[in-house]
Amino acid sequence: MTSPAALPPEGLPGLDPRFSRLIAVPGRGVDEGMTRTWHVLDTGPEFDTLGVTPRGTILAVHGNPTWSYLWRSLVARSFAAAEAGEPAWRVIAVDQLDMGFSERTDVPRPLAQRVRDLTALTDTLELTGPVVTLGHDWGGVVSLGWAIDHPELLAGVSLLNTAVDHPEGVPIPAPLRLAGARGMLAASTVQTTAFLDTTLALASPALTPEVKAAFRVPYGSAERRRAIGGFVADIPVDARHESFAELQRIADGVSRLTVPALMLWGPRDPIFSDRYLDDLVERMPQAHVHRFEGAGHLIAEDRDYATAVLSWLAEPHRSTDATAEPPAAAWTPLWERLDARRADGATAVIEMGATGATRRVSWRVLDDRVRTIAAGLAALGVRRGDRVSLLVPPGPTLTAIIYACLRIGAVVVVADAGLGLKGLTRAVRGAWPDVVIGEVPGLTAARVLGWPGIRISVPTLPPVTARALGIRHSLADVTRIGAAADLPPTPGPDDPAAILFTSGSTGPAKGVAYTHRQLSALRDVLSAHFDVRPDTGLVTGFAPFALLGPALGTLSVTPEMDVSAPRTLTATAVAAAVRASQARIVFLSPAAILNVVATADALTSEDRTALAGVETFLSTGAPIGEGLLTAAARVMPNATAHTPYGMTECLLVTDITLDGIRAATQAPDAGVCVGTPIGANRVRISALDTDGRATGSPTETAGVLGEILVSAPHLKDHYDRLWLTDREAARATPDDGARWHRTGDVGHLDADGRLWVEGRVPHVLVTADGPLAPVGPEQQVERVDGVRRAAVVGVGPRGLRQAVAVVETTPAAKRPGLAAPELAARIRVATGTPLVAVLAVPALPTDIRHNSKIDRTRLSLWAERVLSGERPTAP
DSSP: OOBOOOOOOTTOTTOOGGGEEEEEEEOOGGGTTOEEEEEEEEOHHHHHHHTOOOSOEEEEEOOSSOOGGGGHHHHHHHHHHHHTTSOOOEEEEEOOTTSTTSOBOOSOOOHHHHHHHHHHHHHHTTOOSOEEEEEOTHHHHHHHHHHHHOTTTEEEEEEESOOSOOOTTSOOOHHHHHHTSTTTHHIIIIISSHHHHHHHHTSSSOOOHHHHHHHHGGGOSTGGGHHHHHHHHTOOOSTTSTTHHHHHHHHHHHTTOOSOEEEEEOSBOSSSOHHHHHHHHHHOTTOEEEEOTTOBSOHHHHSOHHHHHHHHHHOSOOOTTTTOOOOOSOOOOTTHHHHHTTTOOSEEEEEEOTTSOEEEEEHHHHHHHHHHHHHHHHHTTOOTTOEEEEEOOTTHHHHHHHHHHHHHTOEEEEOOGGGHHHHHHHHHHHHOOSEEEEOHHHHHHHHHHTOOSEEEESSOOOHHHHHHTTEEEEHHHHHHHHHTSOOOOOOOTTSEEEEEEOOSTTSSOOEEEEEHHHHHHHHHHHHHHTTOOTTTOEEEESHHHHTOHHHHTSOEEEOSSOTTOGGGOOHHHHHHHHHHHTOSEEEEOHHHHHHHHHTGGGOOHHHHHHHTTOOEEEEOSSOOOHHHHHHHHHHSTTSEEEOOEEETTEEEEEEOBHHHHHHHTTSOOOSEEEEEEOTTOEEEEEEBOTTSOBOSOOBOOTTOOEEEEEEOTTOOOEETTBHHHHHHHTTTOOOSSSOOEEEEEEEEEOTTSOEEEEEEGGGOEEETTEEEOSHHHHHHHHTSTTEEEEEEEEESSTTSOEEEEEEEESSOOSSSEEOOHHHHHHHHHHOSSOEEEEEEESSOOBOTTTSOOBOHHHHHHHHHHHHTTOOOOOO
16 A cells, blocks of 8 residues: 655654655656655755755665664754854755655565665755765665765765675574564564564663654554565575675675775674674775674664764764874884794793693794694685684693784784673674684683684594584694695784783773784883893783793793683792793783782792792783782792783883882872883873863873873774774874874873873762862772772762772671771771761672772762662672
């Protein structure tokens, strides 16, 4: 049944009726000789009224079963910019025929017809360039079809969750499979509102009833829902489908697009998973990509996509390397020193086994292993730029695999097991590797949780087990094939090399991308600053540095420990590793140090003699206080103790020794002193304004409280598929040709150029008296007898936050709640910060990797609940 187009009813939330238009369009294809009427949202006529000439047009196409209402925030935001006199883009958001409030034609409209329909509309509107397409769901495919057909008008493409290709042999997503099943299609999509209901339920957080009702308005009867079923039926599941050829034409055309592209993605989408994002990125490598963790299929309802799109359009340069500094002339590959020692029979790597067994691998064997694995992976089809996720504990095997991947230009993806299964799953799916190499536990998780990638097992497994886990090859297969294969050409300095995931202690773990040049720069600064020589030797109880031994050309040893739980490392295990290697440098994570100190009483005289030979001890990843560092120094009495400041994005920024920390205790500064910049590194401070935001121009002026900015040759290249995060990290940084990074940490520089860290920017308390960084008050609280560790967090509205101290006590509190009155009184006297409450907990929530990064955001919410009268539970 046909029905005419109409204007939407007034009063729909967020929809301004001024922008609704009905357009009579001469038909094409199946509509030849007829006129079809479209409903569109169009800011153009109102721009004319304002006398505004837009920069160009955004052509927005909805998917199934939504309508142009999906784009209401973009329409409103763009028009508001025009009213404010800012550069603005005209927005034309269409209701596809048979959808929304456009004409119901009762004519089948396969994909090719949909693309013709859109062209007929834009021809009628006499649309001129520049045009940027924007599409979601099946509208993404239609918009891309229009884009490749109009290269003379096209200025860019932008996409929300969509797909242009489906892998052969992989079932289509379950919701679509169910909706399209024989006997179910009409019932789920037309006769009932089930498909529409399911789609609206995919928004997170849940849509308001008013917004849900607005999405339903055009689809109030089965007759008006016929095209919802038609769209589902038009999904080309195989080459026999009438729309398959058109979809293939569009997919091929997309691969030839060179215009700027933007992809905004909701990874919690049961229909368009990261599999489809990865395909689109491969077709359009020039695209900026941002995955909104936690967002789903209706990403336009979950996140502020409109600001992202308009910000992208406002940028004069949108290439992915726009902020990159000119390449330095000098560069040597990370494996250069491994190559140099390829004939050396001396030990390169030692692995301390759980049963006391020690495995030693020589430089000669390690180099041969690296070369055969590299050649084998290449022979099996692993190419430069392919991502390889490694689920292998530190040791000789992981070392060989990593250097093999680097040799052939594959991108190593390393996610810490300390993220936990949920965090690890999120990280692996986010990176979407082409290959997964792992031990059985990791490969089992990959199979059960549906992680992507061809799977290669480190051990050789029985055929039945290998099939059950979906394993294509074993590492033995790879080396056997590699023994008879040639190595491919090595990658260049600015090719991607690695994606290292952050600890997840300050939000979802982020993939930090490094080039070969940047990894080599990290090697060089580490070698120079700590004077690493071939005979130095490293004991590495901190996973990121466990892999640098071969790059540094020195022996490295991994002590006996559970790398997914650094607190399992004991003083005895460190001593055994030092004794086995005669290493003079020991790297430990903050979490590991705690247990090393706690287990020092178990050291034998032989252990203590070995540890007395250590010359340098360091811990990085989180600042270490004087007390803990002093205790660790007693375990290694002749070592110079260092605690460098850094982060996954820039592993070494500043450094300070124990003596330096002791000297800093005489200074009046608040926070943790982390020393001065290493080598060519630089530090600036962006001052906090009265609202606690880092808006000040970057400065070296002493005493300015603000966000810490860093620059270094080994600073990361970018965040993986987090364009908006990258953009914020580079916001208002010095324009000096170098790469800079906003760390998210807050602190200040003193008159001697030392950096003091005072917390995280999101943890700053915006009080009536201005911003208050938490670390200074926490240090004052921790000086009180009976307090082991403290966090100062805020409660109340922003701008009027009140400080609350949450403490771990000695002895530990039996249950969470208000601190004992006498302890609370001593704490209030000790700190100059007014406290509205003092709460005690058995243990503060911290990250696994460092065991020192307190989750203040979580504590703040917990304190709000407790002080509002809820029964105290563990935070």
